[in-house]
Amino acid sequence: xxxxxxxxxxxxxxxxxxxxxxxxxxxxxxxxxxxxxxxxxxxxxxxxxxxxxxxxxxxxxxxxxxxxxxxxxxxxxxxxxxxxxxxxxxxxxxxxxxxxxxxxxxxxxxxxxxxxxxxxxxxxxxxxxxxxxxxxxxxxxxxxxxxxxxxxxxxxxxxxxxxxxxxxxxxxxxxxxxxxxxxxxxxxxxxxxxxxxxxxxxxxxxxxxxxxxxxxxxxxxxxxxxxxxxxxxxxxxxxxxxxxxxxxxxx
Amino acid sequence: xxxxxxxxxxxxxxxxxxxxxxxxxxxxxxxxxxxxxxxxxxxxxxxxxxxxxxxxxxxxxxxxxxxxxxxxxxxxxxxxxxxxxxxxxxxxxxxxxxxxxxxxxxxxxxxxxxxxxxxxxxxxxxxxxxxxxxxxxxxxxxxxxxxxxxxxxxxxxxxxxxxxxxxxxxxxxxxxxxxxxxxxxxxxxxxxxxxxxxxxxxxxxxxxxxxxxxxxxxxxxxxxxxxxxxx
Numbered sequence: 001x002x003x004x005x006x007x008x009x010x011x012x013x014x015x016x017x018x019x020x021x022x023x024x025x026x027x028x029x030x031x032x033x034x035x036x037x038x039x040x041x042x043x044x045x046x047x048x049x050x051x052x053x054x055x056x057x058x059x060x061x062x063x064x065x066x067x068x069x070x071x072x073x074x075x076x077x078x079x080x081x082x083x084x085x086x087x088x089x090x091x092x093x094x095x096x097x098x099x100x101x102x103x104x105x106x107x108x109x110x111x112x113x114x115x116x117x118x119x120x121x122x123x124x125x126x127x128x129x130x131x132x133x134x135x136x137x138x139x140x141x142x143x144x145x146x147x148x149x150x151x152x153x154x155x156x157x158x159x160x161x162x163x164x165x166x167x168x169x170x171x172x173x174x175x176x177x178x179x180x181x182x183x184x185x186x187x188x189x190x191x192x193x194x195x196x197x198x199x200x201x202x203x204x205x206x207x208x209x210x211x212x213x214x215x216x217x218x219x220x221x222x223x224x225x226x227x228x229x230x231x232x233x234x235x236x237x238x239x240x241x242x243x244x245x246x247x248x249x250x251x
Numbered sequence: 252x253x254x255x256x257x258x259x260x261x262x263x264x265x266x267x268x269x270x271x272x273x274x275x276x277x278x279x280x281x282x283x284x285x286x287x288x289x290x291x292x293x294x295x296x297x298x299x300x301x302x303x304x305x306x307x308x309x310x311x312x313x314x315x316x317x318x319x320x321x322x323x324x325x326x327x328x329x330x331x332x333x334x335x336x337x338x339x340x341x342x343x344x345x346x347x348x349x350x351x352x353x354x355x356x357x358x359x360x361x362x363x364x365x366x367x368x369x370x371x372x373x374x375x376x377x378x379x380x381x382x383x384x385x386x387x388x389x390x391x392x393x394x395x396x397x398x399x400x401x402x403x404x405x406x407x408x409x410x411x412x413x414x415x416x417x418x419x420x421x422x423x424x425x426x427x428x429x430x431x432x433x434x435x436x437x438x439x440x441x442x443x444x445x446x447x448x449x450x451x452x453x454x455x456x457x458x459x460x461x462x463x464x465x466x467x468x469x470x471x472x473x474x475x476x477x478x479x480x481x482x
Contacts, residue, residue: 066384068380068383068384087386088386091384092384094380094381094384097381098377098378098380098381100395100399101399110385110395111385111386114385114386114387114391115386
């Protein structure tokens with residue numbers, strides 16, 4: 001598969017932007033803390049799954065990490081040598097992809113053009129991203145006529161083509177049927193295997209179990225647990241996580 | 252009455268030169284005005300639609316209110332500006348097509364601005380976060396949304412075309428309805444009706460209604476194309 005191709009990342013090695021460090025990050029709206037004093041360091045490597053109930057603050061946490069939202073308190077630091085260009089080194093995939101009214105290939109081209117990638121290199125990267133996401137045959141299809149699963153894969157292709165160091169995925173499979181969801185998971189895993197740091201949210205336990213190298217459990221805006229996959233699912237430490245895994249209301 | 256209709260169709264059928272001189276001036280004045288209004292109104296609509304600044308809501312309220320400007324009042328104000336003793340009197344534009352273009356531009360500008368502001372605002376709600384995540388500047392985002400929203404934006408522009416072609420109050424004040432110089436469809440209809448030359452008035456009326464139907468039909472088609480979400 002395309003994921004194994006060494007050329008996916010830019011030929012010139014880039015300065016790293018990780019770890020990403022959050023210090024005492026809170027996000028308050030009208031005095032209500034939607035994120036509450038989060039301290040977190042995300043280094044390269046493990047596929048991190050942010051797990052939690054609806055309204056736990058998962059999407060918000062991702063947006064704060066990416067820089068789409070500024071926390072009302074606390075700091076978000078990119079720490080690697082490339083920290084100054086961190087915004088160019090990460091990509092975001094939303095729950096509902098917003099695609100432009102043009103072909104699938106043109107949708108992958110758009111963010112590349114925004115970042116000033118030269119034309120010859122763009123063609124190459126589009127081709128590779130579409131191949132990695134299984135969309136080559138649909139390259140010239142209007143993006144908005146693709147199925148939900150294909151659209152979400154296209155959103156992933158947009159991220160893939162940017163060769164980012166970090167990809168944030170916000171409930172990427174929440175609106176997909178099980179086969180489309182599995183197909184997406186495989187691509188995300190392949191992307192992770194190229195060395196891209198993945199941070200994704202989900203409220204789907206089975207998906208978290210399949211995907212996560214490590215789980216970050218978020219409850220009412222607070223980061224209650226951070227543990228490797230097996231130990232989180234086998235021996236959750238907090239009562240809240242135990243209740244969530246059992247499908248019970250939070251204590 | 253029947254005679255007047257017959258003569259009106261006759262004028263159209265034999266492409267009466269006076270008739271078509273009037274029609275062509277109408278189109279030239281109104282389309283130029285709409286073009287100018289778009290040059291200013293679309294960027295202004297984008298600015299109001301996708302940026303937030305103090306006082307923005309007040310500006311939106313004012314622009315919306317200006318959509319209902321009475322053409323005669325616009326005509327009067329532009330007349331005062333352009334009259335010999337007015338601030339722009341030295342340009343000697345009054346009673347020329349340029350004055351009519353200016354008046355109609357003033358009339359159409361709020362329409363294009365307000366309607367496109369709404370379009371840009373809706374598009375921004377849909378695309379904004381994604382475009383920001385891509386790292387697009389507001390200027391770049393506006394250019395992208397101009398393309399993405401081309402059908403609803405074209406509908407906004409067509410609303411301006413319809414208004415410009417149909418209005419009489421502004422152009423009659425600043426243009427003066429001078430034969431072969433500033434006589435357009437609406438002013439000619441007003442004059443010929445009052446003089447009793449119903450055939451020319453009717454012929455122009457038929458053409459005006461035909462244009463209005465064409466403009467609205469085009470708007471309808473564009474809305475359907477936008478609804479299909481392809482384009």
